[in-house]
Amino acid sequence: MRLPLLDTALWAAGPFLNAALVCVICLRRRLRTFPVLASWCAFTIASAIALFFIYRQASRDTYAIAYWLVEGVDALLQIGVVAEVARIVFSPRDSLGKNRLWLTSLVAVGVVAFAIVWWIHPTSSTRAGVWEIRGDLFTSLIVSGMFTLVLLMSQRLGFHWRSQVMSIGYGLMVWAVFALVIGLLHGYWGRSSHYLGIEHARMAIYLCILSYWIFALWRNEPEREQLSPEIHDAILHVTDKVSYDLAKVLGTRGKEFH
């Protein structure tokens, strides 16, 4: 079966841009900073090639098994990319791992996503079609929920996003929103005539984000400028004063507080 030209172009552009992104990550020596992102890209290329040959040469059942396997690993890697962004933003990390609110929120996101996906009944002629829509929506809810938590916690704890990780973050922001919109539309229309059009839109947005990441990771991180000596001294003065005042008041109860 021959695919229409648009589908072929969108399908081929995915591995091509992923390969370009992996090259940029390796050439610009960013592999140590973004190992999960690079793994996600490499996996996308490998899985596209593998699925292509399985589709052409193996049985439908084999293709179905391979497809679900690829979807599962892809979902885990997407979650991994969000975790990687969190690791970079919250570095050096002191209290986040023990922060109960953070852990409770993560569990809540998982529970809410599972409940919603269990609740909805998208229209589809096949059982596999229903589970595909549910699976996509579940991944979208987890990724967007986790990423929103990272945004909220970074603001709450006063963590600065440097330029490159912010670019990855902006890409994830757009992806999280559109993935949810697409999940919503699939949930409403099911596998009707709109399905392919929506999938084309999803692919086009994904390709735009990949292009943006290639551009952002190719550029160097802007150098941090030196603070003027006056401001440097003023910051030290204020923080020293706060530490001194705290020590003065809490000093008598130091053992209980430290």
Added chain:
Amino acid sequence: MVGLAIVGFLLLVIIGIQVRFFLRRRAQQNTTWNTLLARIEPLNFADLERIAKAYLEPRGNQLELQPQAMWRLLGGADGLPRLRRNAEVMLDLAMFVQRWNFEDATVVAEIRQSVSKPGWGFRMILSQGSFGHSAFIRYQGNRVS
């Protein structure tokens, strides 16, 4: 249909959080030292110290300060919002310092910890009181450019 309505609602919430984050980060990127200090509201550290000491060193089993007196020392109805606003300035200060090549990373960790370490109510109030007091005096005394 209810499930989809919930997803739609979550989508709006997520977009709202993202827009707020984007706008706040842009404002933080453009913040200067003087605009940061100009946002600080003065606090009476001595009053806050009295509240902390009343809890840390209660006489007998009784607190020296009654809730009404404590409320007054905190600054009345405007006291807690003022502490919160100063806490936001402290967080912005932590982000401001991270933007620059500031060699002392412990300073950033200290500022952040003073505002956000959970379960440290008095430490937090005292930090903000001391910060508001000393930074405001510095701002009044000599602005730096």
